[in-house]
Amino acid sequence: MRFFKVFLAAFLAFVAFSLLCLFIVVFMIGKALxxxxxxxxxxxxxxxxxxxxxxxxxxxxxxxxxxxxxxxxxxxxxxxxxxxxxxxxxxxxxxxxxxxxxxxxxxxxxxxxxxxxxxxxxxxxxxxxxxxxxxxxxxxxxxxxxxxxxxxxxxxxxxTGFASQVMFLKGTLDKLEIKPEIFYCGKFKSATEPLRETQMTEANRIQTTQFLGELYGNFLTGISSTRSIDTATLHGYANENLxxxxxxxxxxxxxxxxxxxxxxxxxxxxxxxxxxxxxxxxxxxxxxxxxTELSPGSGEGRIAIIYAQGDIIGGESDRDNTIASENYIREIRKVREDKDIKAIVFRVNSGGGSALASEVIWRELSLAKKVKPVVVSMGDYAASGGYYISCMADSIFAEPNTLTGSIGVFGVMFNMQDFFKNKVGVTFDAVKTAPYADLGSVGRPLNEAEKRFIQNGVDSTYASFKSRVAAGRKLNLAVVDSIAQGHVWSGIQAKELGLVDRIGGINEALACAARLAKISEYRLREYPEVKDPLSKLMKTFGADVSAKLVKKELGVNYDMYQQIKEVQQLHGDIQARMPFKYNF
Missing domain, CATH: 3.90.226.10 (2-enoyl-CoA Hydratase; Chain A, domain 1)
Incomplete structure (x- = not known):
């Protein structure tokens, strides 16, 4: 009996101490903020x-x-x-x-x-x-x-000039006896190249040379205008390593x-x-x-800026810099149904992700476009799924050095049977009620019929993607097919091809949205709403600390670590994703 009294007293003391600490943390955060x-x-x-x-x-x-x-x-x-x-x-x-x-x-x-x-x-x-x-x-x-x-x-x-280097994982996968089974549409769709090649394909080399040249040209032009040195001279500095x-x-x-x-x-x-x-x-x-208290603007009209940054995924997520379809359906619908909001600026900074999640977000934006103007402002990337969720807009703005396009899709399944058997001694067996009940298992290779099923799904998704672009950009489907194929374009190239309307940033997109809504004065509203500081602290403290520790430990190799993590997420879902993030 004495043991339980001591235990209960200790437990109550622990609870009281924890509540006191929580109160102090909340108070200090509130005071600091x-x-x-x-x-x-x-x-x-x-x-x-x-x-x-x-x-x-x-x-x-x-x-x-x-x-x-x-x-x-x-x-x-x-x-x-x-x-x-x-x-x-x-x-x-x-x-x-x-x-x-x-x-x-x-x-x-x-x-x-x-x-x-x-x-x-x-x-x-x-x-x-x-x-x-x-x-x-x-x-x-x-x-x-x-x-x-x-x-x-x-x-x-x-x-010294720009260079783009891609890390290829095929040799590592071969050594581990992991066999990626890859399905894709578009000869320039190079997102799966690190898994199936040991160097760039000729198509990828061509597209990378093209957009890298555009980015470098913009770099030289900008410096030329402020330093009063002509671009040829600047180019010469790099060529001769002066x-x-x-x-x-x-x-x-x-x-x-x-x-x-x-x-x-x-x-x-x-x-x-x-x-x-x-x-x-x-x-x-x-x-x-x-x-500083920034003016929200004036007038009765409202323009909403919806920020969409990061990977596009299905469902819900509390993570920053993630475009979760369920979260964004709610945000877009809320803005669509708000009669005070006269126009939407959708700010996209994404290399894509889930093709299905991209379609779901595209649908909600299309519904919004029926009742009020929707203008897209592109950031560093608005490619593949990032372009999918942009193509329906009334007008699209990009910076000259935005990377966009990459209209194409792919799917990856990993056959890890030999890895498990030969490297770690694990084997698999199964009982099925139908021939394809275990389709997608990493414990066996796909058969020919299953490969056809998956390729058909990839082909169908690609066709839908191109049809969305053709309708949104008012282009012939044959024209879209010729500039799609997974090809990555710079903002300048995209404008010439009709994938983008104008070169400009958020301010220019806002001005366009106001013109389309026929309002001269407006107030800004920003979405998604920023999370409550305390709940954010509780949800992300451990993850933030872990990420910072890993980043500090790996240093310049952190991007490589991130790329390997992304590979793990590719299995199964059809992806509308640009090639892994370019390193310049």
């Missing part, structure tokens, strides 16, 4: 933008950062950052921008949006100073928008000076009139976001 909303921006400030920050499409609530008081409680999204830069141009408390260049993990189109925002900021006659120790090409492209670009005297600028030392970057006018951090800070002091030992009022993006 609420305090971040009361930041005052002091006069004579310099807005600090870090090129090394990842800008997701939609803002992220960061309760752990707020709790530890070393990060902002809210990480602005890409469009939110663009709006903050636009706001800073007219903010008397902000005298200029300090662009800290330390890598750039963002895609080409996202970088283009940020770069254009900085160029617009410069029209206010305020300064933009960029400084970095080592600048990769994507970071330098962003830095080149500044009116002054400084490099550490012992640093470096990468200016930029090897910091002095080379200065000699060939890629940078305006070689300076250390303290010298750059001294220049910022001079530009803002700071005297003596007083510090420059450096305002981080997070702080400026906390202290």
């Amino acid at each position: 609420s305090s971040s909303e009361k930041v005052a921006i002091a006069p004579n400030g310099v807005l600090v933008l870090e090129t090394g920050q990842t800008y997701n499409e939609q803002k992220l609530v960061n309760p752990l950062g707020a709790l530890m008081n070393n990060e902002p409680g809210e990480v602005p999204g890409l469009f939110q950052t663009v709006r903050l830069i636009n706001n800073a141009a007219g903010d008397d408390n902000i005298k200029g921008i300090y662009l800290k260049v330390n890598g750039n993990p963002n895609g080409f189109a996202s970088t283009e949006e940020l770069r254009n925002a900085i160029l617009r900021f410069r029209k206010s006659k305020k300064f933009v100073v960029a400084y970095g120790e080592v600048m990769d090409q994507n970071a330098y492209y962003l830095a080149s928008a500044a009116d002054k670009v400084y490099l550490n005297p012992k640093g470096g600028v990468d200016f 930029i090897q030392e910091p002095a080379d970057a200065l000699k060939y006018k890629l940078v305006d000076g070689l300076k250390y951090d303290d010298e750059v800070v001294a220049e910022l002091k001079s530009k803002t009139g700071v005297k003596g030992d007083d510090k420059v009022n450096l305002v981080t993006l997070g702080k400026y976001n906390s202290g």
Whole structure:
């Protein structure tokens, strides 16, 4: 009896302690988040933008950062950052921008949006100073928008041109005796090449050369316009590998000076009139976001921005950067049925995923289009399934360096019979009530009839995909077939082919949506709604910590790890997915 009394007392004490800890955590998070909303921006400030920050499409609530008081409680999204830069141009408390260049993990189109925002900021006659120790090409492209670009005297600028490298897994699968059984439509549909080839097919090499050339051309043109160096000369720098030392970057006018951090800070002091030992009022993006109330717009009309970023999957999901069909059906339907919302801007940044989930989202957007204008704004990727969910729009905008198209589908089944038998000593046997009851089992190969079934399904899905594009883009089906075949296109190429209507970003898409809705003034509403900070903390704490630990441990090999994980998810479902993420 005494044992149970002690046990009960200990248990109750544990429960009380847990509740107390939970209360303290909730209180601290609430205090941190609420305090971040009361930041005052002091006069004579310099807005600090870090090129090394990842800008997701939609803002992220960061309760752990707020709790530890070393990060902002809210990480602005890409469009939110663009709006903050636009706001800073007219903010008397902000005298200029300090662009800290330390890598750039963002895609080409996202970088283009940020770069254009900085160029617009410069029209206010305020300064933009960029400084970095080592600048990769994507970071330098962003830095080149500044009116002054400084490099550490012992640093470096990468200016060697673009390359796209694909990792092929066929040799590994052969060694493991894993046999992928692959079904696809479209000679350019190269998503399965890493599983069935040891190098690029000729078709893939052709398409990659084409769009890589377009991306590189845009890169050179952008730098040429701000550094006043013609594109042929810039191309020559890369061809001859002329930029090897910091002095080379200065000699060939890629940078305006070689300076250390303290010298750059001294220049910022001079530009803002700071005297003596007083510090420059450096305002981080997070702080400026906390202290700035962006106008939602005016007027009675509303325009909804629906952000769709990440892999397209069926069902529901609580994960960030995932386009789960059930989640998006609800969001789109809610916006469609809201009579105050006059138009929709659907922001797509996705290389695709499940073909069925893409069809389901396409259907819901098609219903929305019947009652109000739908305009698509493409981000870094809007390819395969990402294009599937875009093709029905009234108008489509892409950046010149968006990767889109990839109209094609595939399916993969893995026969792991020999792997299990010869590598780990596992064998399989089964009892069936019908001949195909175990179709899809990894424990045996497919027979010829089953292969025909799966290929028929892939062919049917591909035909549906092309018909959606033909109807949405008002193109002849034969024309669609000629530009489909799984071919990946740049935004510029896509516009020439009729897959995209205009070159531009979110602002241009919003202006178009307003014109189509016949409204001159409007307020913005953003979807999906950002998750409650506490529930997000509870659901994602373990996953976030694990992901960060893995990423830190693997470093540059993290992308390879992600690619292998993606392979595991391909088994069974018909996929409308572009080739694995390109590395440039």
